[in-house]
Amino acid sequence: MLKKQRFEIKGNTPADLDEIMELARPIPKKPLLSLRPGVYLYETGKRRLDTAKIRKRQRKVRDKYNLKIKELEADSSDFLALEEKRRKDLIALAPGEGSDKEKIDRINSKADKKEAKIIRKRQAKSGKLLKARNKKTERLNDKIEKGNFMMRMGSPLVLLDSSAIRRSAIQMRLYLETNGHFRAKTSFNVETKGKTSTVIYKIAPGPVYTIDSVMSVRSDNSGLAKVIDDGKSGSLIKKGDVYNQANFIKERERIESLAKEAGYFDFNRRHVKILTDTTGQDHKVWVRPKITTPNDVQHKAYTIDSVNFITDAQLDHLTEQRKSTIRNDINFQYHKHKYSEKVLSLKTLVRPGTPYNSNKVSATRSQLNGLNMFRQTKIEFDSIDGKFVANINVEPVKKNSLSTEVGIDVTQGEPGPYVNLGYLTRNPFGGLEQLQISGRYDLEGVIDVNQLTKYREGGVNAKLFLPQFLIPLSKNNEANPYKWFNQQTVINAGWNLTETNDFKRTAFNTSIDYNWESKNRQKKYRLRWLEVNYINSSDISDNWEKYLFEQREKGSNEILQYSPSVITSTSFSANYNFGVNPLAPKEGSTLKFDFEMAGTWINLYDPSASTSTAETQEPNDPGLSRSIPDTLQYYQFLKTNIEFKKYFPVNEKTTLATGIEVGVGLPYGISEKLPLEKSFVLGGTKMRAWQFARIGPGGYQPPDSLSRIRRYGDIKIYSFMELRRQLIGRLGGSLFLEAGNVWLMNEDETFENGHFKFDSFIDQLGISGGYSINLDFSPLLISVGVGLKLRDPATGANAHKLKAKSLLGQDSESELFIGIGYTF
Numbered sequence: 094m095l096k097k098q099r100f101e102i103k104g105n106t107p108a109d110l111d112e113i114m115e116l117a118r119p120i121p122k123k124p125l126l127s128l129r130p131g132v133y134l135y136e137t138g139k140r141r142l143d144t145a146k147i148r149k150r151q152r153k154v155r156d157k158y159n160l161k162i163k164e165l166e167a168d169s170s171d172f173l174a175l176e177e178k179r180r181k182d183l184i185a186l187a188p189g190e191g192s193d194k195e196k197i198d199r200i201n202s203k204a205d206k207k208e209a210k211i212i213r214k215r216q217a218k219s220g221k222l223l224k225a226r227n228k229k230t231e232r233l234n235d236k237i238e239k240g241n242f243m244m245r246m247g248s249p250l251v252l253l254d255s256s257a258i259r260r261s262a263i264q265m266r267l268y269l270e271t272n273g274h275f276r277a278k279t280s281f282n283v284e285t286k287g288k289t290s291t292v293i294y295k296i297a298p299g300p301v302y303t304i305d306s307v308m309s310v311r312s313d314n315s316g317l318a319k320v321i322d323d324g325k326s327g328s329l330i331k332k333g334d335v336y337n338q339a340n341f342i343k344e345r346e347r348i349e350s351l352a353k354e355a356g357y358f359d360f361n362r363r364h365v366k367i368l369t370d371t372t373g374q375d376h377k378v379w380v381r382p383k384i385t386t387p388n389d390v391q392h393k394a395y396t397i398d399s400v401n402f403i404t405d406a407q408l409d410h411l412t413e414q415r416k417s418t419i420r421n422d423i424n425f426q427y428h429k430h431k432y433s434e435k436v437l438s439l440k441t442l443v444r445p446g447t448p449y450n451s452n453k454v455s456a457t458r459s460q461l462n463g464l465n466m467f468r469q470t471k472i473e474f475d476s477i478d479g480k481f482v483a484n485i486n487v488e489p490v491k492k493n494s495l496s497t498e499v500g501i502d503v504t505q506g507e508p509g510p511y512v513n514l515g516y517l518t519r520n521p522f523g524g525l526e527q528l529q530i531s532g533r534y535d536l537e538g539v540i541d542v543n544q545l546t547k548y549r550e551g552g553v554n555a556k557l558f559l560p561q562f563l564i565p566l567s568k569n570n571e572a573n574p575y576k577w578f579n580q581q582t583v584i585n586a587g588w589n590l591t592e593t594n595d596f597k598r599t600a601f602n603t604s605i606d607y608n609w610e611s612k613n614r615q616k617k618y619r620l621r622w623l624e625v626n627y628i629n630s631s632d633i634s635d636n637w638e639k640y641l642f643e644q645r646e647k648g649s650n651e652i653l654q655y656s657p658s659v660i661t662s663t664s665f666s667a668n669y670n671f672g673v674n675p676l677a678p679k680e681g682s683t684l685k686f687d688f689e690m691a692g693t694w695i696n697l698y699d700p701s702a703s704t705s706t707a708e709t710q711e712p713n714d715p716g717l718s719r720s721i722p723d724t725l726q727y728y729q730f731l732k733t734n735i736e737f738k739k740y741f742p743v744n745e746k747t748t749l750a751t752g753i754e755v756g757v758g759l760p761y762g763i764s765e766k767l768p769l770e771k772s773f774v775l776g777g778t779k780m781r782a783w784q785f786a787r788i789g790p791g792g793y794q795p796p797d798s799l800s801r802i803r804r805y806g807d808i809k810i811y812s813f814m815e816l817r818r819q820l821i822g823r824l825g826g827s828l829f830l831e832a833g834n835v836w837l838m839n840e841d842e843t844f845e846n847g848h849f850k851f852d853s854f855i856d857q858l859g860i861s862g863g864y865s866i867n868l869d870f871s872p873l874l875i876s877v878g879v880g881l882k883l884r885d886p887a888t889g890a891n892a893h894k895l896k897a898k899s900l901l902g903q904d905s906e907s908e909l910f911i912g913i914g915y916t917f
């Protein structure tokens with residue numbers, strides 16, 4: 094058995110020693126307290142594994158589904174019934190209006206359509222049977238190859254493998270040679286004591302070689318050589334750098350990109366050789382790129398002669414000739430006119446008369462895919478009769494789609510259902526627009542000391558997506574500086590209702606957005622140059638009204654939050670993705686920035702707004718009536734939010750996710766606080782030991798009678814750390830730690846200790862920790878877990894001071910949650 098391995102370095106230690114050590118195979122298992130429970134678990138599972146029995150089950154499954162497929166193919170009852178009906182219809186054909194031939198054709202056409210439908214259904218059913226068969230047999234095959242549950246949970250005994258150790262030593266030497274240690278030597282010894290062995294790898298890196306000079310490219314094609322020399326400043330091989338073969342591979346790819354951007358369509362990285370020589374000064378390397386010219390290749394810069402754009406490539410099987418329309422020198426071809434050639438031409442950067450450019454090809458594909466109209470976009474080039482022709486073929490997706498989501502929110506209180514419905518129609522007006530209509534409803538039950546408080550929320554929203562800006566910056570696509578971005582205008586209108594035991598709150602909103610993104614779709618921007626919200630409260634209970642009046646007498650203007658109000662704002666957001674897969678974030682980072690400015694449009698529609706609102710904000714005026722003001726309220730504020738996330742891959746199955754989020758809202762002018770709809774909240778998916786909007790502001794501790802109210806803030810600080818690990822198959826687990834809270838900007842007697850202070854905000858950070866079990870049905874992820882309060886800002890209690898309570902329930906310090914998608 095291989096017990097351990099050691100590394101002995103002779104001479105200077107290489108900078109990438111960790112990478113070299115990772116090449117060693119096999120890897121001995123580290124004992125836990127001199128025990129190896131993983132090995133015991135694996136060996137126990139191995140003894141119980143009966144591969145012959147599993148293979149027998151495989152054959153039974155395969156035979157069962159093969160028989161079903163054969164029976165389905167042999168079943169002709171549907172076709173016989175259809176033919177019988179066709180025969181009867183033809184026999185029953187009576188003379189009447191129209192010719193007999195027309196009636197016969199009508200009957201045959203109807204029967205042919207039904208026959209095609211039967212074939213499609215059979216193909217779909219056969220496909221499902223094949224999929225089920227393959228899924229079950231592959232699962233059994235995985236059990237044979239990877240072992241049963243116990244074997245996967247454990248780890249096999251690592252035996253001494255001399256051939257693997259020898260290969261590891263060779264790979265270490267090759268790794269050193271490709272990273273500048275041309276004279277590296279590696280060897281190994283094995284020390285055996287009893288039934289255990291130790292491998293000792295001996296590594297002598299030798300001197301490291303650096304780049305002495307990079308000479309100009311050598312090529313018989315002067316035009317191509319000039320293109321490469323002009324882009325020499327971006328070379329990845331630089332004087333003074335350590336020799337690294339990986340950089341040479343990347344440099345060949347860079348030269349290929351330069352050539353293709355300059356029109357050299359047939360150029361390939363295989364045509365690039367990078368010559369090196371270590372003669373001359375000690376431990377120095379000179380480098381010269383060389384362009385080869387095989388006999389069957391001509392390095393030629395191509396100019397596009399014509400562009401054909403087929404908008405229904407899925408109908409290539411039809412014999413009928415397509416119609417065509419010329420727009421901006423692009424030949425659009427179709428069987429049935431559906432799409433605006435004007436918009437498609439604006440999204441197409443491949444144009445006749447322009448040099449071939451691989452960047453424009455990629456940008457065209459990106460912009461066409463960004464329309465969400467086509468399932469597949471192919472751009473191919475042909476050289477026919479000396480003409481260089483671009484062919485763009487797209488296949489449309491289904492015009493209409495419907496989505497539904499039904500579930501249950503589980504909290505400490507009463508579980509509540511939620512329903513989300515969505516309808517999307519594409520190209521409703523022929524200009525490649527998208528119209529999306531969605532509706533939602535959810536019910537949340539929160540138990541306080543005295544009663545069950547129910548929060549009902551619902552809404553309807555409609556969005557119209559236009560594939561370009563409403564006011565183009567330039568009519569000429571070639572002169573448009575934003576041509577590399579997927580331009581989009583979004584017109585939004587919605588209605589939302591929030592209903593509690595104490596009040597109803599309705600909100601109407603509309604907005605106009607400009608969205609665009611970078612060529613690689615890693616940077617996304619949104620300019621919401623106008624958003625209007627009208628908010629009104631009704632059905633306010635006597636108890637809640639009494640509470641609002643009591644707060645007004647104390648000097649609080651919270652009562653104005655329940656008067657009719659209008660919020661007008663302009664906002665901007667930027668989202669940067671640095672190598673993160675949004676469906677399965679395992680490495681990279683993201684940065685999101687949001688800024689909103691409200692109140693700038695007030696004077697356009699009500700110049701007296703600031704005066705009239707100020708008059709209603711005198712809380713101690715003895716002339717105030719005992720009713721909620723019905724004067725229209727306006728808001729002025731600045732709001733920004735910055736969010737940064739970083740993902741660290743610990744190993745193949747483990748990822749560490751971290752992040753921080755800071756938000757600040759600054760009321761100014763006629764406003765003392767943010768409106769509820771624009772305030773910051775925590776709890777729920779962030780600070781999972783608290784229910785939604787049940788933490789803060791600051792150190793505020795509500796009395797029992799107000800424990801059910803939602804809590805908002807003008808300032809938010811939130812950070813997290815989560816360790817995720819894939820366990821078995823789709824099952825994963827995670828441990829998380831969170832810290833955060835919300836605060837008010839200004840002091841408010843209603844929320845004692847609720848405003849932000851630099852000298853105390855750290856002590857008012859809530860801390861939660863917990864664990865979750867995840868089921869990964871990519872792209873869907875379902876998480877079930879428990880969040881524990883480690884420090885409560887309302888009580889100031891740390892984890893060791895919290896009272897012993899039930900894990901879940903009315904008085905617990907924990908929260909059960911169910912989530913869909915990654916929380917972070």
